[in-house]
Amino acid sequence: MKSCDEIRELVGAWGDGELSQAEAEAVRLHVEGCSACAEERRQLDKLNVSIKSVLASQQPIAFEPFWRGLERRISEKRSWPAGWLDRLRMPLGRPNLAWGIPALIGLALVLYSLGVWKEQTPRNNFAAVESIDAYGRNVALLRENETRTTVIWLYQNQEGDNETSGETSDQSPAF
Amino acid sequence: MKLPGKLRTRALLFSFLGILTAAYLGAAETASQAVKIKIDTILASNQNGEFDSRLKPLEKQLKLLKYKSYRLLKEESQNVPSQGNGSFQIPGGRTLIVSPQDFRDQQIALKVRLQGSEKPLLDTTLKLQNKGNFILGGPPHEGGVLVLAIWATVQ
Numbered sequence: 001m002k003s004c005d006e007i008r009e010l011v012g013a014w015g016d017g018e019l020s021q022a023e024a025e026a027v028r029l030h031v032e033g034c035s036a037c038a039e040e041r042r043q044l045d046k047l048n049v050s051i052k053s054v055l056a057s058q059q060p061i062a063f064e065p066f067w068r069g070l071e072r073r074i075s076e077k078r079s080w081p082a083g084w085l086d087r088l089r090m091p092l093g094r095p096n097l098a099w100g101i102p103a104l105i106g107l108a109l110v111l112y113s114l115g116v117w118k119e120q121t122p123r124n125n126f127a128a129v130e131s132i133d134a135y136g137r138n139v140a141l142l143r144e145n146e147t148r149t150t151v152i153w154l155y156q157n158q159e160g161d162n163e164t165s166g167e168t169s170d171q172s173p174a175f
Numbered sequence: 176m177k178l179p180g181k182l183r184t185r186a187l188l189f190s191f192l193g194i195l196t197a198a199y200l201g202a203a204e205t206a207s208q209a210v211k212i213k214i215d216t217i218l219a220s221n222q223n224g225e226f227d228s229r230l231k232p233l234e235k236q237l238k239l240l241k242y243k244s245y246r247l248l249k250e251e252s253q254n255v256p257s258q259g260n261g262s263f264q265i266p267g268g269r270t271l272i273v274s275p276q277d278f279r280d281q282q283i284a285l286k287v288r289l290q291g292s293e294k295p296l297l298d299t300t301l302k303l304q305n306k307g308n309f310i311l312g313g314p315p316h317e318g319g320v321l322v323l324a325i326w327a328t329v330q
Binding site for chain 1 (some may be wrong): 313
């Protein structure tokens with residue numbers, strides 16, 4: 001003897017004729033004697049009728065224009081920029097690449113922060129000189145815009161006070 | 176059910192990566208770090224028109240000077256801690272002392288002292304871009320002048 005819950009699980013299959021003869025007979029007997037399960041059966045029948053009526057009202061799908069359009073697109077000659085755009089779009093549309101691009105950006109950020117990038121002088125290479133003391137010698141300061149270079153140049157003063165090396169240096173800056 | 180799970184894992188992974196990067200960059204800005212000081216000691220003269228090929232990265236900058244010949248005499252690097260002193264021997268019995276003071280907004284504050292064999296020649300305080308350089312020149316040497324290219328890079 002099956003419970004109401006078990007019968008209700010089988011009612012749908014019974015309506016679709018999917019049960020064995022013995023099972024179908026057991027369900028039929030239960031539904032005839034049980035108002036709750038009979039109600040379940042009625043609801044299912046109503047649902048089936050509704051679905052069938054919706055499906056019956058559907059117009060047949062017209063595939064012909066679709067196939068004609070597809071054939072036309074295949075056979076038509078594409079201009080070369082459009083062809084290249086399609087080729088570019090194709091890999092970008094793949095889901096793996098959608099993750100690949102942020103992954104590459106992330107990797108580039110990490111590599112950059114770790115200083116793996118080739119060392120090069122920064123765009124703004126100017127040094128901000130705050131103080132210079134040349135101990136009485138002449139000193140010239142050059143800030144050159146094109147190469148953004150700062151040059152501090154020591155040169156001989158008027159008294160010829162140079163280092164004790166005896167070597168003489170220019171009496172003017174080297175730029 | 177499978178796809179949202181994967182998506183969630185990947186999103187978490189990228190968030191973690193982003194946070195890690197941001198934290199690393201932030202830490203690099205604020206922590207007191209060692210500064211790699213590199214000194215290229217160059218002899219500039221008018222003796223011949225030779226340009227040392229090792230000085231290629233400095234070529235444009237050296238062209239600002241009026242000399243015809245440039246030869247790399249010495250290249251030396253030291254990792255100098257913040258507030259520490261890096262001492263570099265310069266030809267002619269001179270010493271260059273470089274002391275990183277601070278690193279903020281990608282700028283390195285440096286104290287630079289050029290010491291002659293007997294007396295100081297120059298004291299300067301300046302701020303240099305990270306990975307940047309400046310040129311200090313003038314001391315006479317072997318018929319030419321010494322040109323020092325001073326580079327600073329936060330480690």
